Amino acid sequence: MINSYFILSLMILASFRFVFSIVDFSLTDLASPILWITFFFAGLFSLSPTYKREVEQGTKDGLMIAPISLSSVFFGKLMSNLLVIICLEMFSLVIFFVFFPVQIPDITALLFLIIIGTIGYVTLGNVISAISANLKQSEIMIPVLLVPVLLFTIIMSTVSATSLIFSGANIIVVLDEIKFILAFDFAFLALGYLLIDYILEP
Amino acid sequence: MRDEILFAKNIAKSFGALNVLNSINLSIKRGDRYTLFGSNGVGKTTLVKILSTIMPADSGELILFGKKINRRVKDIKNFIGFMSHESFLYNELTAWENLNFYADLYSINEKEKKIEDILKEIGLFHRSYDRVGTFSRGMRQRLSLARAILHSPELIFLDEPYAGLDIKAQKMLNDIIRRLNNEGKTFFFIIHNIAEVFNITNKIGILSQGKIVYEFEGDEKKNFTDKYQEVIRRETN
Numbered sequence: 001m002i003n004s005y006f007i008l009s010l011m012i013l014a015s016f017r018f019v020f021s022i023v024d025f026s027l028t029d030l031a032s033p034i035l036w037i038t039f040f041f042a043g044l045f046s047l048s049p050t051y052k053r054e055v056e057q058g059t060k061d062g063l064m065i066a067p068i069s070l071s072s073v074f075f076g077k078l079m080s081n082l083l084v085i086i087c088l089e090m091f092s093l094v095i096f097f098v099f100f101p102v103q104i105p106d107i108t109a110l111l112f113l114i115i116i117g118t119i120g121y122v123t124l125g126n127v128i129s130a131i132s133a134n135l136k137q138s139e140i141m142i143p144v145l146l147v148p149v150l151l152f153t154i155i156m157s158t159v160s161a162t163s164l165i166f167s168g169a170n171i172i173v174v175l176d177e178i179k180f181i182l183a184f185d186f187a188f189l190a191l192g193y194l195l196i197d198y199i200l201e202p
Numbered sequence: 203m204r205d206e207i208l209f210a211k212n213i214a215k216s217f218g219a220l221n222v223l224n225s226i227n228l229s230i231k232r233g234d235r236y237t238l239f240g241s242n243g244v245g246k247t248t249l250v251k252i253l254s255t256i257m258p259a260d261s262g263e264l265i266l267f268g269k270k271i272n273r274r275v276k277d278i279k280n281f282i283g284f285m286s287h288e289s290f291l292y293n294e295l296t297a298w299e300n301l302n303f304y305a306d307l308y309s310i311n312e313k314e315k316k317i318e319d320i321l322k323e324i325g326l327f328h329r330s331y332d333r334v335g336t337f338s339r340g341m342r343q344r345l346s347l348a349r350a351i352l353h354s355p356e357l358i359f360l361d362e363p364y365a366g367l368d369i370k371a372q373k374m375l376n377d378i379i380r381r382l383n384n385e386g387k388t389f390f391f392i393i394h395n396i397a398e399v400f401n402i403t404n405k406i407g408i409l410s411q412g413k414i415v416y417e418f419e420g421d422e423k424k425n426f427t428d429k430y431q432e433v434i435r436r437e438t439n
Contacts, residue, residue: 058288062349064256065290066307067279201258 002046002084009042009092017099027102032162034100036155038092039114040121043085047125048142050077051133051200060133064200074196078126085122089114102166109171110162116181117158121150123188130199153184204231207357207388208253213262214412215248222248224412226262230390232356235383235402237391239430240409241437246392247286247361249409253390254284254359267356280308283355287362289346293335297326297345300334301352308353320348325374339366347375351382358382361392376402396426408433 016034020027054060063073093114097104128145132138161177171178206229213226222245230236240246251257253264255271255278264271266278284290291300298317305313321327324344334342343366350358364372379389379402391403406426408416410433418426 057291057293058286059290059292061251061256061284061286061288062290062304063307065254065279065282065284066304067276067309068307069276 005042005046005084005088006091008045009038009088010095012038012041013092013095013099020100027100028166029163031096031100031102031166032159035093035096035162036117036159038096039085039089039118040150040155042088042092043118043122044125044143044146045139046081046084046088047122047129047146048139050081050126050129052129052138055133060200070196070200071193073200074126074130074192078123078192081122081126082119085118086115089118105165105168106170109165109174112171113158113161113165113174113178113181116178116185117154117162120154120158120181120185120188121146123185123192124149124154127188127192127195127199130196154181157181157184204233206230207232207267208390209263209265210253211263213249213252213259213264215245215252215257215260221412223252223259226412226414228253228407228414230357230388230405232388233383233386234405235379235389235391236405236407237393237396237403238407238409238414239393239396239426241434244409245412246409250284250359250361250390250392254282255279256284280353281356283350283353283358285346285350285358285360285363287365289334289342290349291334291342291345294333296331296333297321297337298330300345301349304349304352310353316352320352323374323378324348325371340368340371343367344371344374347378351378355387357388357390359390359392362394363391364393364395364398372398410437 013034016038051060054063063070096102125142125146128142129138132141132145135141157177157180161174161181164174164177165171208228208230210226210228213223213228214221215223226249238246238249248257252259255264255266255275267281269275269278271278292303295303298321301317301320302313305317310316318327321330324347326341326344326348329337329341334345337345343363347360347363350360363375367375383389383402400423403423404419406418406423407414408426408430415433416429418429
């Protein structure tokens with residue numbers, strides 16, 4: 001299943017590459033949106049089975065009866081999703097620079113933005129995955145619930161900051177965006193920690 | 203005198219407009235082998251999930267091992283084992299990996315030895331490194347039992363433990379139950395076939411219309427069949 005996420009990110013980037021071979025656009029302006037669309041949609045599919053599989057396999061009650069706090073389940077699943085999705089994003093980043101002749105920007109700043117942006121959307125994605133695990137069509141519900149919330153929080157800030165980095169700015173220039181993203185990361189983590197007991201309770 | 207390890211008073215549970223349990227009152231002493239009977243859909247599994255702390259009740263009081271149960275009680279779960287018709291096993295993991303995972307959740311000491319011993323006891327040691335997804339129903343049931351008793355719980359809930367087991371495996375299960383009961387463990391069964399447990403159960407309860415309507419202990423068990431038929435007639439009228 002993890003292989004399919006990597007293939008999906010490759011297909012998304014290949015599609016954009018194909019489009020830009022036909023239509024002339026400034027790659028520097030569109031580099032950030034292309035990257036974040038790839039990260040977001042490839043990562044979205046890995047979020048859906050996070051809790052759904054526990055429900056389908058009947059293992060959720062096994063976790064409920066164990067002498068562990070449900071917040072540890074939440075953080076465990078969050079860490080494993082972050083690991084997979086960050087690996088996916090690093091793979092996508094390499095493919096991006098192979099496909100698109102864009103000057104490599106301040107790579108430290110870029111990687112930092114990718115990581116903090118990813119923490120935000122994966123955290124909220126985990127919360128929504130837990131909420132929708134018992135729903136029949138959770139694969140559709142997750143993007144339906146996730147995209148509106150992320151659009152006006154994490155996504156706008158990360159795309160804007162990443163665009164500035166691709167334009168040659170350093171990390172000091174995007175400090176306000178970074179503070180905003182970190183605030184949301186913290187808020188989503190707190191939300192997950194406080195709500196997970198009530199979300200997972202049968 | 204045996205101490206009371208489970209006390210339930212006026213336990214109630216609803217799912218939306220459906221009142222499943224109305225006023226459940228129950229007392230189980232250490233060493234009891236309690237069997238709960240009832241028709242399909244009457245709320246047996248719901249009650250067991252509440253008593254085993256998987257699910258909270260809407261109202262009522264539950265005391266386990268002298269502690270009142272609320273949402274935050276975690277340490278009590280160390281004393282509870284639960285075997286359901288869902289096995290709680292991960293198909294992608296091997297038998298050993300599944301038990302190792304649960305051994306870590308319960309912080310079991312000397313877990314390798316305990317896992318090896320229990321796999322030998324249930325007759326699955328030769329399949330330790332095979333994925334659970336390749337197991338038959340009976341094998342999953344046996345492994346689920348192993349998972350439920352791995353941490354040596356004091357109170358063990360078994361929901362349909364004989365389902366999918368052949369004669370040999372049923373005998374194995376009975377031997378394990380007798381051994382653990384002789385060690386002072388307490389059992390709570392949900393069984394559909396009375397013949398499976400009549401000889402090993404010492405207390406029987408009948409759940410109907412949200413309440414435990416009859417209970418039998420010792421010699422009173424001989425009245426069980428008549429009363430159960432009476433309950434079924436009442437439910438169908």
